[in-house]
Structures are given as C-alpha cells and as structure tokens.
Amino acid sequence: MKKTFTGERLETFIYDANAIKHLHRYSIAANFVKGKVVLDIASGEGYGSNLMSYGASFVYGVDIDNKAIEKAKIKYRRNNIQFVVGDTRNIPLEDKSVDVVISYETIEHHAEHEKMLQEIKRVLRPNGISIISTPDKYFYSDVRNYKNEFHVKELYKTEFIDLIKKYFFNYQILTQSYLNGNSIVLDEINRNTIEFYTGDYASSSKICSPPQFMIAIASNSLFKKQNNSVYDGTLILRNNLNCQEKLDRVYNSNPYKIGQTLLSPIKFLKKLRF
Template identity: 40%
Template sequence: MPDPRPLDFTGERFTPECVREMAYEHWHRYAWAAELVEGLDVLDAACGEGYGSHLLAARARSVTGLDIGEEAVAHARERYARDNLSFDQGDATTLPYEDDRFDVVVSFETLEHLEAQETLLAEFRRVLRPNGFLVISSPDRKTYSDETGYDNPFHVRELYRDEFESLVSATFPAFRLYGQKLMFVSALWNLATAEGRQFQTDENGSIHSGSTPDYPPLYFIAVAAAREESLPPVPGLSLYGDRSESVYRHYNEEVAKHIRAGHLLAERDAEIERLKTKLARPWWRRLLGRS
C-alpha cells in the first residue's frame, strides 16, 4: 500500500517531509529517546503525525501514540503499521489511561503549547509505573525567543531554564537536564577508543576544552523520575546528522550563491563606472566616437 498523502505543514506540527535544520532537531530527539526505551511500554504524548512513535516502536515493547488532532491520528494509523504500535485520539492533560500504565512517557515540544503545564506533568506521573520515567523537551525562552526576537504564534507559555527545572522537579524530584542546539560540528576522535574531548575557540582565538559542548542550548530535554534509581543510563554526548549532509550542503549552496551574486555586482559596478566615464565626455566627442 502506498504511503498516504503527507499532512500539510502548518508550522505547528513537524512532518517527516521537513528538511535540514528542523528535521535534525526533531529526528534527533526521537533517535536519542529510542536508545532509552528498549523493551519498555511507552506513551508518546502529543505524537503528531506519528513518525516518532514509529521510531520508538522499533526498540520498545509497545508504543501508544496520543494526539489531540483527529486528522493526525487518522494519518498515523494509516501510515505507520507495527504490531506493537497503536494510536489514540485524546487530550494529554486528561489522559484516557489507567494509573501505572506505562514505563516511559515521551513528550517532545508539547509543554510550551499549553497553559495547564502542571496538569500535564501530573497526568504523566499518574500513568507512569512506580519505576517509570519521563522524557520531555521544551524550548529555552531566553535563546529561542528573547535573544532572537522570534514570536512563535503557536506557543502559549515558554519557560526559562529555572522555570522548566522548577516545573519538572515539582512532580519528578529526580531529573537530569540536557541541552540541544543545532550547530556545525567537526568531529575528531580516536578510532580505537570511545573517548574524546570537545574544543572551542573564543573571540580572542584562545582554545578551551571540555567534555561537553559549551554553547547555550536552544532546547532543554529532561529525563525525569520519581526516584533517582529509576533514571536510565544516558550518554553524556550524542551527535546526529544525515549521510547526505543536507544542512552543510545547503549552507555551501547558499555561500556559492552569495559569491556569484558578489561577482555579478562587481561586474555591474564596473560597467556603471565605464558608462559614467563615457557619458562624462563632451557630446561632440561621443558623436564622433573620439576619446
């Protein structure tokens, strides 16, 4: 059966047909989370068109995708078929599941779309088993909006880091916070070992090293649980890309366009100067073709 027609991209819900920067951000979160859910029962809350639930289901024992959008759920059911994957329509703040139903709740880029954030977290805690954990993300208001001047019309309540930490910890006392940001990365590592270091130059050319990237995150991702021992082991650093290097290729194409435009402008400037010089000659010299 051919794939159903892709959902229209409205700017509110990511679809797999999106490319480059947005694709990196969204696919990376789910690829990262998939490493944590091996053999577990997972709820993907606000799953959208279902691509992430499908990715999680490759590793999990079972995945239930939930979304409030009727069209999105119908699309997900048609497009993504696995024996251990199902999709339900419902509101994430009033989950249609019994207590202690899931081992993991995953909810990416949901929080900022809601005013009732405390209710959302309480519902996640209710449906999680005693040893279950939550994986949740949300943009950092400081770097996402304040510093860029960007006003996302679909966001209702964006949070600063301290607000996000306070919100999560009020319901899930044990949590670890991760940052996410899209950037060009040059990776250099010893092929015989898994160890490595991160290097960065400052505006003065001085080199600084560390074990993690020293950049302000654009998004925060929390892995949270009721108890510390319930938290899964998570790698300290994760990198994501595509083999065609689409972001870097697009960047090079745009640079090449600017270079070509610069050459064209230089040629036109030279032609304008030539015409100005020609027009500055006396009219009778121009008429006789004399210099």
C-alpha cells in the same frame, strides 16, 4: 496529494535543522524504551512513535489532532503501535499503565503545565521515566526577539527545572543546540566546559552555539544519566539537498517554462480582476 507544512508539527517530508533536533531527542529516548510500554504524547504524524516501536514492547501515540492520528494509523501499521486521539491534560490511558512517557515540544503549546505533569505521573508506573523537551525561553525567544505563533507559554530554565522537580525526585537536565548540521546535547551541569571554534588557514575564532532547547529525563527511581551526544545530520541535509535539486530541475525544465508562459496571461487577468 500536495503536502503542506504549517510549521506546528514536524512531518517526514521535512529535511532541516528542526528534523535533526527532533530525531536526536528520539535517539536519546531509545535508550530507555527497550521492552517497555511507551506513551508518545503529542505524537504528531507518528514518526517518533514508529521509531520507538522497534525497541519497545508497545507504543501509544497520542495527539490532540484527529487528522494527524488518522494519517498515522494509515502510515504506520505495526502490531505494537496504537494511535489515539487525546490531550496532555486528559490522557486516555489507565493509571500506572506505561513505563516511559515521551513528550517533545508539547508543553509550550498550552498553559496547563501542572495538569500535564499530574497526568504524566498518573499514567506512569512507580519506576517509570518521563522525557520532556521544550524551548528555553531565554535563548529561543528573548535573545532572538522571536515569537513562535504556536506557543502559548514558554518556560525559562529555572521554571522548567522547578516544575520537573516538583513531580520527580531524580532528574537530569540536558541542553540542546544546533551547529553546522549537527544537533548537540550536553548535560546542563557541564555544558560550559565545551567550547566551539571555527576558522581557516588565516584565522580562527570562538563561536556561540546557544542551547535553545531543554530536555528533562525524570523519574522517582534511579536511572542511568545520559552522556553528552552529537547527532550527525548529514543524511537529513543530503535529503534536503536532493529535494532542492529535484525542484530546480523541474523549474528549469522546458515543460514547466512553457506552462508558466501559457499561464502568465491568466495570472495577469486575475490581478486586474481583483
């Protein structure tokens, strides 16, 4: 079956910068889930829930898309994962039923942010932790003059922080950028203390690594603040290169070329017809 990528959800046949950034976020979340009951919302195709299940006691993967949930049930058959159709504004779990809530790149896909945070607070246990990521509207959209068709309401950093601190006493804001195949996550407070350079034997210069994404770790209890971290994307990019090389071999093969030659008259007639 042919796999298609709409750009809305990350799939495990995608090997790019987006994959590296998502995997870095889940690597950070892994520091909080050992022996815990975890809610991953929106779980998409389920790879993140699966990753969390290796340390967590149980994981609920919740997504609004029924097809995504059905595929996840087939793909990730583990005793400590349950995939459920649900919405961030009406989470299908009992009050105080989970220890950790993970929600990556979700809040910008709707405008009911307050309702989402209320629901997260409802299902979290008193000492629970939420980990939420979202684009920084200034760097992600404004600076690049970019519009993501799937985003309904993006937040500026101040708006995101105001929303988080309204519901949680303790929080840490991390910023995430991408540079030369690596995801870089830095504490928002000391981000400007790190500088990036590039060059060769002839010259060197500073380069910019804009923090297009924000990650909030929040709780009403004390928790261990996360260190600055780097996710090495070498394996992901290597897989991307391998996939491209396989495609190139197909396109350059004699059977493919012969097939294209045979199909060319049909394609030409279709153009004339329409």
